Amino acid sequence: MATDWLTLQRIARREFDDRVAQISDWHVPTPDTEWDVSDLVWHVVDEQRWIQPLLSGRSLDDAKAALEPIGDDLAADWARFAEQATAAWAMTSPAQEVHLSYGTVPCIEYLKQQVADVAVHTWDLARAIGADENLDGELVDAVLAELEPQRDMLASSGLFADPVPVSDDAPPQDRLLALTGRDPRQAS
Numbered sequence: 001m002a003t004d005w006l007t008l009q010r011i012a013r014r015e016f017d018d019r020v021a022q023i024s025d026w027h028v029p030t031p032d033t034e035w036d037v038s039d040l041v042w043h044v045v046d047e048q049r050w051i052q053p054l055l056s057g058r059s060l061d062d063a064k065a066a067l068e069p070i071g072d073d074l075a076a077d078w079a080r081f082a083e084q085a086t087a088a089w090a091m092t093s094p095a096q097e098v099h100l101s102y103g104t105v106p107c108i109e110y111l112k113q114q115v116a117d118v119a120v121h122t123w124d125l126a127r128a129i130g131a132d133e134n135l136d137g138e139l140v141d142a143v144l145a146e147l148e149p150q151r152d153m154l155a156s157s158g159l160f161a162d163p164v165p166v167s168d169d170a171p172p173q174d175r176l177l178a179l180t181g182r183d184p185r186q187a188s
Contacts, residue, residue: 003142006090006111008115008138009111009114011139012115012118012119015136015139017078017079018131019126020041021075023041023129024129028128028129031123031124031127031128031182037125037128040124041125042070043121045077045078045081046070047114048085049084050067051081051084051085051089052084052087055088057096059099063099094107094108098110115143116147119176120143124182134173135173137172140173151179154179163179163181164182
């Protein structure tokens with residue numbers, strides 16, 4: 001059965017929505033030692049605000065010129081840009097090409113990247129704020145299946161910390177987090 005990435009995008013969005021609604025302290029540290037909660041949410045908002053301009057066929061420079069600014073209310077900006085992104089994904093053919101910083105790719109590849117980014121950062125946010133860290137099982141399985149074959153590239157990309165060793169029979173969410181340099185066994 002083919003993976004429905006549009007449905008997974010909505011699931012990932014809902015998962016992040018749920019955790020953003022629970023933030024009471026925007027300055028607690030996250031599992032990414034360089035970011036506090038505010039930095040983490042700002043990053044996810046920034047990624048979401050690029051989606052609509054890029055999916056409309058703009059080049060990177062044209063998309064950058066069209067970006068709406070991120071304000072001081074990150075929760076409101078998350079809601080606004082996530083809604084724009086969801087609407088843009090729904091209107092885009094998976095085969096359409098999109099211009100990204102490393103080249104032009106089919107939109108489905110960009111969608112998979114965005115779903116993975118939101119999913120992993122949902123766990124980061126949950127861990128930081130003491131919220132439920134359990135992610136949707138279908139979401140975890142799909143993102144893990146997408147990222148596992150890219151293990152070497154992820155490790156060398158500099159985008160993630162080194163993978164954390166976990167057993168092959170660890171739960172899928174633990175394997176996904178470990179693959180992206182997170183240790184789900186460590187308390188925050």
